[in-house]
Amino acid sequence: xxxxxxxxxxxxxxxxxxxxxxxxxxxxxxxxxxxxxxxxxxxxxxxxxxxxxxxxxxxxxxxxxxxxxxxxxxxxxxxxxxxxxxxxxxxxxxxxxxxxxxxxxxxxxxxxxxxxxxxxxxxxxxxxxxxxxxxxxxxxxxxxxxxxxxxxxxxxxxxxxxxxxxxxxxxxxxxxxxxxxxxxxxx
Amino acid sequence: xxxxxxxxxxxxxxxxxxxxxxxxxxxxxxxxxxxxxxxxxxxxxxxxxxxxxxxxxxxxxxxxxxxxxxxxxxxxxxxxxxxxxxxxxxxxxxxxxxxxxxxxxxxxxxxxxxxxxxxxxxxxxxxxxxxxxxxxxxxxxxxxxxxxxxxxxxxxxxxxxxxxxxxxxxxxxxxxxxxxxxxxxxx
DNA sequence: TCCAAACCCTTGGATATCCAAGTATATTTG
DNA sequence: CAAATATACTTGGATATCCAAGGGTTTGGA
Numbered sequence: 001x002x003x004x005x006x007x008x009x010x011x012x013x014x015x016x017x018x019x020x021x022x023x024x025x026x027x028x029x030x031x032x033x034x035x036x037x038x039x040x041x042x043x044x045x046x047x048x049x050x051x052x053x054x055x056x057x058x059x060x061x062x063x064x065x066x067x068x069x070x071x072x073x074x075x076x077x078x079x080x081x082x083x084x085x086x087x088x089x090x091x092x093x094x095x096x097x098x099x100x101x102x103x104x105x106x107x108x109x110x111x112x113x114x115x116x117x118x119x120x121x122x123x124x125x126x127x128x129x130x131x132x133x134x135x136x137x138x139x140x141x142x143x144x145x146x147x148x149x150x151x152x153x154x155x156x157x158x159x160x161x162x163x164x165x166x167x168x169x170x171x172x173x174x175x176x177x178x179x180x181x182x183x184x185x186x187x
Numbered sequence: 188x189x190x191x192x193x194x195x196x197x198x199x200x201x202x203x204x205x206x207x208x209x210x211x212x213x214x215x216x217x218x219x220x221x222x223x224x225x226x227x228x229x230x231x232x233x234x235x236x237x238x239x240x241x242x243x244x245x246x247x248x249x250x251x252x253x254x255x256x257x258x259x260x261x262x263x264x265x266x267x268x269x270x271x272x273x274x275x276x277x278x279x280x281x282x283x284x285x286x287x288x289x290x291x292x293x294x295x296x297x298x299x300x301x302x303x304x305x306x307x308x309x310x311x312x313x314x315x316x317x318x319x320x321x322x323x324x325x326x327x328x329x330x331x332x333x334x335x336x337x338x339x340x341x342x343x344x345x346x347x348x349x350x351x352x353x354x355x356x357x358x359x360x361x362x363x364x365x366x367x368x369x370x371x372x373x374x
Numbered sequence: 375t376c377c378a379a380a381c382c383c384t385t386g387g388a389t390a391t392c393c394a395a396g397t398a399t400a401t402t403t404g
Numbered sequence: 405c406a407a408a409t410a411t412a413c414t415t416g417g418a419t420a421t422c423c424a425a426g427g428g429t430t431t432g433g434a
Contacts, residue, residue, distance in 0.1 A: 017364050017365060017366050017367040018281060018282070018365065018366040018367070018368075019366065019367060019368055020366060020368050021357065021360070021361070021365070021366045021368060022282045022283075022284070022366070023357075023360075024357070026264075026268075029268045035331075035335055037340065038335045038339035038340050040346075040349050040350065040353065041339040041340070041342040041344065041349050042335070042339045043353055044342070044344065044349045044352040044353050044356070045242050045338070045339065045342060047352065047353060047356035047357065047360065048235065048238065048239055048242065048352065048356060049239055049242070049243065050284055050356070050360060050365070051235065051356045051359055051360060052235055052236055052239040053284070053391095054359075054360070054363050054365075055232050055235065055236070056236065057392090060392090069419070069420075070420095071419085071420060071421090077213075081212075081213075081216045088382090089382075089383070090381085090382060090383080094205060095205070095209045096209075097209070097237055097240070098420090098421075098422095099421065099422055099423085100382075100383065100384085101383090101384080101385085101421080101422070101423085102420065102421060102422080103383090104383065104384060104385090105419085105420070105421085106420085108384095109419090121382095124381095124382085124429080124430075125382095125428080125429055125430085126381065126382040126383070126428070126429045126430070127381095127382060127383085127429095128382080128383065144222075148222055148225045148229075151232070152225035152228040152229045152232065153224065153225050153228070155228040155231070155232060156359050156362055156363060157228065157231065157355065157359060159227075161355045162227050162228055162231045163227065164351060164355065165231040165234065165235065165355065166227065166230055166231050166234060168344065168348045168351065168352065169231070169234035169235060169237070169238045170208065170210075170211070170234065172238055172241075172343050172344060173208070173210075173234065173237060173238060173241070174208070175343055176241050176343060177203075177204050178204060178205065178208070178237070178241075179204050179205040179206070179207060179208045179209070180204040180205070180206060181205075181206055181207050181208060240421095244422090247422090256389070256390075257390095258389085258390060258391090275412090276412075276413070277411080277412060277413080280412095285390090285391075285392095286391065286392055286393080287412075287413065287414085288391080288392070288393085288413090288414080288415085289390065289391060289392080290413090291413065291414060291415090292389085292390070292391085293390085295414095296389090308412095311399080311400075311411095311412085312398080312399055312400085312412095313398070313399045313400070313411065313412040313413070314399095314411090314412060314413085315412080315413065
């Protein structure tokens with residue numbers, strides 16, 4: 001579609017690079033309109049959202065050949081680390097930080113693909129357990145290898161920036177109520 | 188719904204804080220499985236995605252009383268800074284970094300709400316211009332006041348961290364091909 | 375004990391995003 | 405100048421997310 005673009009900028013079907021950073025322009029606009037005090041937070045949050053979009057698209061591109069989306073991959077990865085490869089759906093919802101309906105949706109599709117199986121909880125009839133099938137475990141392992149190699153190994157962030165991001169987001173998420181434990185002091 | 192939760196952790200219908208950080212646990216799992224070299228990038232990217240989700244939900248909560256979503260708000264804000272309050276749809280697509288179909292979708296709804304109007308481009312018949320209505324301009328201004336006060340003014344990041352995030356994401360996005368200009372050297 | 379409240383999962387509805395493909399218009403090229 | 409290519413927007417299809425509401429199960433207080 002694009003004359004250039006795909007070879008150089010493989011993130012989606014968007015056009016060539018813009019001559020200016022649109023988020024920096026938005027920041028300047030905020031400052032000009034008298035909102036100096038929030039111009040930088042606005043820019044940081046907007047840039048975060050755009051960065052998330054780019055990274056998500058990279059992951060989806062890698063996972064597509066496996067027939068997986070990032071949401072489904074996250075579910076498989078979570079299960080692959082669970083004791084007995086089994087997890088209650090409400091537990092998955094809490095750990096993945098998504099709505100229960102999103103878990104239902106993902107499990108429906110994964111089950112349809114033969115990658116997970118639903119089981120009844122032995123004592124609590126309300127609860128449904130999810131377990132990886134052998135096929136699901138193998139696919140998760142293969143997909144992880146590719147994600148590691150194609151997305152995480154060359155993330156676009158320096159090692160130093162990665163440590164910084166982990167620190168900043170960890171603090172943010174704790175204050176937002178995601179979790180309550182204290183982090184182990186960095187060595 | 189939750190016994191506790193909403194007053195203290197207003198981000199969605201998720202349950203109480205977890206005792207442990209699930210992303211840190213994932214990082215430990217990666218390390219245990221021999222992927223030490225990508226465990227930190229994985230954790231940083233996963234945390235970024237979760238942080239984006241939290242911030243997006245905060246923005247949506249603030250915008251809901253205005254009948255706006257974040258995507259529609261971004262379109263209104265962009266138009267409010269455009270020369271003559273008018274912008275070609277393909278330009279909006281480039282500046283907002285979303286697919287043309289997403290712009291069509293947003294403009295359909297904004298037009299239905301009387302907030303923007305489509306106009307024909309004077310010379311290029313392929314192109315459609317979008318313009319704010321008076322109502323749209325007023326709503327954008329009011330929504331911005333609330334977003335500034337309720338999301339950006341107390342973002343959950345320190346001033347220092349905000350500067351750091353802007354720097355890291357700016358570099359990342361430039362290298363990802365979002366834009367090509369050099370940043371003005373920080374004063 | 376027993377009934378209201380809480381919890382677990384699912385269904386249905388709304389929105390946003392992307393991709394593929396189609397229509398119309400402009401530009402480029404032979 | 406005409407044909408091929410590129411661009412602009414829309415439509416249709418797929419997926420993910422959330423919320424609201426409903427049915428079944430468990431828990432806890434009167």
